[in-house]
Amino acid sequence: MLRVDLNQQGVLPMLKHLVFFKFKETTGPADIERLTEGLGKLPARIELIREFVFGRDIIHSDRSYDFALVSMFDDLEAMQAYQVHPDHQRVVAHVKEICSSVIAVDFEC
Known part of the structure; x- marks a missing residue:
C-alpha cells in the first residue's frame, strides 16, 4: 500500500x-479473548492506525507462532x-502476562 503525496504528485511509502x-502454556481462552477484545478496540481509539488485522494461527506447525497482528501507519x-x-x-x-515470546518486524512498503 502506498500513499499519494498530493502536494508533490508522488507516492510515499x-x-x-x-x-x-507465542502464548505461554498457561494461557487460556479467556486470556486470548481479552487480547482479542483489547486489540479490536485500538483502531477506533487511535486515529494513527491506517490498517489493522489480527488473528490466531490456523496451521499450528512447529515453526508457527500462535497469534499475529498486521498494522499499517503513515x-x-x-x-x-x-x-x-x-x-x-x-x-x-x-501481552506480557500471557505470552512467552513476542517478535516484531517493521518495514516501509
Missing part, C-alpha cells in the same frame, strides 16, 4: 508493523506515537 505472539513517527499510546500500552501489559 507507508510503514507496516507485524507482530507475532510513517515511523505515527507508529512510534501508537506504541506509547495509553490504550496500546494496556494491551502490551496483558
